Amino acid sequence: MGLGAAAGALLVALGVLGAPPGAGAELSGVFQYMLKAECYFINGTENVRFVQRQIYNREQYAMFDSDVGLWVGFTPFGEMNAKYWNSDPAILEHKRAQVDTYCRHNYEVSRPFITERRVPPSVSISLVPASSSQPGPGRLLCSVMDFYPAAIQVRWFQGQQELSEHVVATDVVANGDWTYQLLVLLETPPRRGLSYSCQVEHVSLEQPLRRHWEMPPDAGRSKMLTGIGGLVLGSVFVALGLGFYVRKKVRAGAGGGVAAVAEPPERDKGIRTKNSNGSQNRDPPKTPPWAPKIGGRVRASSGSSRGRLRAPSVALRAHRAGSVLLPGTRIRTGGTGNGGAAPQKTLSQWESGVE
Template identity: 50%
Template sequence: MGSGRVLVAGAVLVALVALGARLAAGTRPSAFFQWSATIECHFLNGTERVRFLVRHVYNRQQYVHFDSDVGLFVADTVLGEPSANLFNSQPDVLEKNRAAVEMLCNYNYEIVAPLTLQRREPKVRISALQSGSLPQTDRLACYVTGFYPPEIEVKWFQNGQEETERVVSTDVIQNGDWTYQVLVVLETSPRHGDSYVCQVEHTSLQQPITQRWEPPGDVSRSKLLMGVGGFVLGLVYLALGIFFFLCSKKGVCWGSGAVVGEGEPALSLSQ
């Protein structure tokens, strides 16, 4: 183990590759030899149970390893027995590897966990796209951004039916801040009366997000009808308000068969 502190995110990989001495110009190597060591931190339920491993590999075969659950180096092959005996005979080497559970794994878990384990809810937006100079929409794009972890499912629905054949998706892309984004496009030519839904399912959500889109003409027509209806209803209430105001102001109203004036006896119209 080196004396420097190594930052890990659940698992740390340190590879040291030895390819032999530098070759003289014009010569070809007869063989390549590779040695590597990997350092790993395994977490179960956060830091409830932590296991620290160091694996020594020669030519892709692990020959000796340290396991914090055992507390010693263990030989995996005959080649690893001398190394295991050597490491286990050095108290300072054993002490450093045993302390790595706390000093290396748990320490870095507190640093990295808020960035890697905290979930982020996706944001969803739909845009209509046109090909070239064509005025009509021929694609609908569902932009899903800002989510973590990267596993996500995005579906398109047209008039309540899921679309699968005309759907094209990009790969999930990193944003550089531990969040991700994806673009899912539906190839379609919207018509009057059509309705579209982009549905997003993610582990950060208690229920899927459903973003609805309708052709602009339908939306404008609906808003126009709502506006006209509101205007007419307002006129009705205004007329009723003026009538009752004048009635109470003059003290003259009509009822069933009688006219009543302020300060005068009622005069029956039925006589």
């Protein structure tokens, strides 16, 4: 009966503490009750420990430890409750069994995700700008991100020599998605010409992962060399252009002092073509401007063919009629000469005006 009265008193006390304030009253504080269960595993499920904590307003007043097998009170209220729970065999049997029913059971359920899960880290090196308190080119920061589980080792190297001093690391921080991150800063300023490496060792990696970093070349010197190279290249192009220009002017001056010689006009050169039967035809030549004007009836004869042409100009009529007057062709004019025959002249005589 005394146990029932104690339990009733506990419920009444909790109800009073948790009851809303009356009208016009103000809250004097925040009241919080927390139950926290913990499982500790050593070498898998070989050795398991179960702990349950009772907390009120951030103060732990009672705790059950499976290694002890009993409830322990830390405040007068906790001692009263611990005495009651330890006096009930059913309550003690239930709590002692939770090493198996709660811890070992949830270990098997969560093992593929918790103990067998592997997420390799992503590693990068960046140069942190120097501050007023730390002058110089800056500091090297190795960022190790998104890995699981949390156990990890990060080391800095200069060439093949490990830098164990002047290295500062943050705590392993949980990202909230079952992954972690870690930042490791090398406080020694980097020097030009040396290689630095950040080496990460993690259970998800078959071998240590390294990232290398070297001081970039001087930007001012690089710009100066680029400007000098551009100036030299531009000078070469200017010299080539002047050379070509002078050479062209010299050639033009040498060619301008020589008088051009006009070629004599070609006379009576017809264009030879072939007929389908293999014979050659000669197209009539163009009438030259120096062709003589011939009046009266004329007769043209050459070798094997003769024909009469009636035109004020023998050459022009011959050209219009399609006939050909070769340089040796004799032209007979109207009228009679000695013996009643009409005088004949060659085409060259007509051209030169020879009588």
